[in-house]
Amino acid sequence: MTENHELQPQQTKRDFLRVILGGSLLAWLGTVIYPILSYLKPPAQAEAEVSSVKVGKLSAIEKDSGTLFRFGSKPVILLRSASGELRAYSATCTHLDCTVQYRKDFGLIWCACHNGKYDVNGRNVSGPPPRPLDEFKVIVQGEEVFISKKS
Amino acid sequence: MKPTLKKIYDWVNERVELDNLIEFMGKKYVPVHRHSVWYYFGGVSLFLFIIQVVTGILLLMYYKGSEDLAFESIQFLMSKVQFGWLIRSIHSWAANLFILTAMIHMFSVFFEKSYRKPREITWLTGMLMFFLAMGFGFSGYLLPWNELAFFATKVGTDIAGVLPLIGKPIMIFLRGGEEVTGATLSRFFGFHVAVFPGIFTVLLGVHLLLVQRQGMSEPMSFENTPAGERKTMPFFPNFLLRDLLLWLIVLNLLAILAVFFPWELGKKADAFAAAPAGIKPEWYFLFMFQSLKYIPGKLWIFDGEVLGILLFGVAGLLWMMVPFWDSKSARGEKNKFITYLGLFVVFYIIIFTIIGWIS
Numbered sequence A: 001m002t003e004n005h006e007l008q009p010q011q012t013k014r015d016f017l018r019v020i021l022g023g024s025l026l027a028w029l030g031t032v033i034y035p036i037l038s039y040l041k042p043p044a045q046a047e048a049e050v051s052s053v054k055v056g057k058l059s060a061i062e063k064d065s066g067t068l069f070r071f072g073s074k075p076v077i078l079l080r081s082a083s084g085e086l087r088a089y090s091a092t093c094t095h096l097d098c099t100v101q102y103r104k105d106f107g108l109i110w111c112a113c114h115n116g117k118y119d120v121n122g123r124n125v126s127g128p129p130p131r132p133l134d135e136f137k138v139i140v141q142g143e144e145v146f147i148s149k150k151s
Numbered sequence B: 001m002k003p004t005l006k007k008i009y010d011w012v013n014e015r016v017e018l019d020n021l022i023e024f025m026g027k028k029y030v031p032v033h034r035h036s037v038w039y040y041f042g043g044v045s046l047f048l049f050i051i052q053v054v055t056g057i058l059l060l061m062y063y064k065g066s067e068d069l070a071f072e073s074i075q076f077l078m079s080k081v082q083f084g085w086l087i088r089s090i091h092s093w094a095a096n097l098f099i100l101t102a103m104i105h106m107f108s109v110f111f112e113k114s115y116r117k118p119r120e121i122t123w124l125t126g127m128l129m130f131f132l133a134m135g136f137g138f139s140g141y142l143l144p145w146n147e148l149a150f151f152a153t154k155v156g157t158d159i160a161g162v163l164p165l166i167g168k169p170i171m172i173f174l175r176g177g178e179e180v181t182g183a184t185l186s187r188f189f190g191f192h193v194a195v196f197p198g199i200f201t202v203l204l205g206v207h208l209l210l211v212q213r214q215g216m217s218e219p220m221s222f223e224n225t226p227a228g229e230r231k232t233m234p235f236f237p238n239f240l241l242r243d244l245l246l247w248l249i250v251l252n253l254l255a256i257l258a259v260f261f262p263w264e265l266g267k268k269a270d271a272f273a274a275a276p277a278g279i280k281p282e283w284y285f286l287f288m289f290q291s292l293k294y295i296p297g298k299l300w301i302f303d304g305e306v307l308g309i310l311l312f313g314v315a316g317l318l319w320m321m322v323p324f325w326d327s328k329s330a331r332g333e334k335n336k337f338i339t340y341l342g343l344f345v346v347f348y349i350i351i352f353t354i355i356g357w358i359s
């Protein structure tokens, strides 16, 4: 008992030091690691929010074709059916991010990466793609064709 | 030794005790038995890594790691720089051979159960180096910034991104943003020529030091062989000389491959062009990639792809931890299960790689 009594102040002193030292070590690690982690996180680019893109003259777009256009930082595919109807979809495959293309021979939108297929309405019809392609709005003003985000 | 050489040797020896070092190296014996050939694959992997360091540094003299210049700099290297095509071709071929020989080395260690106590750390460092080798391959593949590499990287990093919770941050960390861009190239370049070589060298140092200190593991069959009948050969110089001969053969093989099957460059990556047909990961990722195709999109409430990736993750972890759960081999008993497991894995990888290759 008496021994224990003598030890007590020692023990609490030791615990106290341990907490202080351990705590400072953690704090120190934090001050080193936090800036590094933040540094590695790519800053959000102030990308001009694109809402509509002019893709060219209607007469320049062939019938039964699909063409890729740049929409901000992303590709968009503009389809023109044999009857002349225009449709636009995001060209980023919903499977693993490849860029799709129009295949005249299938009459379908095709992704070369894993043989994914979408019909001309952007619906995933075969292969691995889990979702349809996002649709864009096509606006024709006189001769000019514009693509814009669906609101 | 020639007198002048002897003088230099003595001068150095007096200061840093070379004699000890040579004795340290000479103490090792290589067991001689039916499966001795497999011992050479570690050494060949080491040789190929050295080739990668040398040719990699040579490539660095001309390579420019940016979206606008990477492809052009390799084009310049291949068409204008004397032997530029050869250096690049060797680096590309040796990368593939390196992974192949490291794989063979790993499986031979696995089947011999040489990972058992006391060599767990040697196995662990080896496995980490193997994962790093795959990282080297994945990051290096993007560096020429061509079409195939661009889409392969998109797909590869997107696969990481499908994991719940941690997937997205990992993908953004790897890509340096939401998309594969010049930022991705900068990061991969940094990993490929600085981060990975640094870590790899430390692991390799520990790995080799341990092999040297603990000596070669003896096959389990030696335990039933009387001490007098256990055949061995001194590492230095007998085994080393055979090693060197084999290195020479590998170098010739490499030269033949590099010269007669020069590595292609292809078309420059274009983020706004459709993906070309024939996008495939490098062959050593193919078996996993092919397996993912057979998992249905939805399994009950789980996403099939996520499940597949987690499954491979767990399998890889179990494989790496084998010294800690194979207690039978550690006690020196035969463990048939491990042998069958190893065979299963070998056949699985071979079959799925072939299917992936021809499909």
Ligand code: HEM
Residues within 6 Å of the ligand: B049, B052, B053, B055, B056, B057, B059, B060, B063, B074, B088, B091, B092, B094, B095, B096, B098, B099, B133, B134, B136, B137, B140, B141, B142, B143, B144, B192, B193, B197, B263
């Ligand atoms: C310190 C070591 C290394 C350095 C400094 C280095 C450097 C480089 C450089 C500058 C390139 C771009 C040139 C090009 O693409 O042709 C490259 C490409 C590449 N590296 Fe490395 N490398 C090293 C080690 C490795 C290792 C160990 C591997 C093993 C897997 C590897 C695999 C590759 C691959 C597959 C490519 C792409 C080749 C191509 O398609 O052109 N590298 N490396």
Ligand code: FES
Residues within 6 Å of the ligand: A093, A094, A095, A096, A097, A098, A111, A112, A113, A114, A115, A116, A127, A128, A129
């Ligand atoms: S990325 Fe389009 S099918 Fe896989």
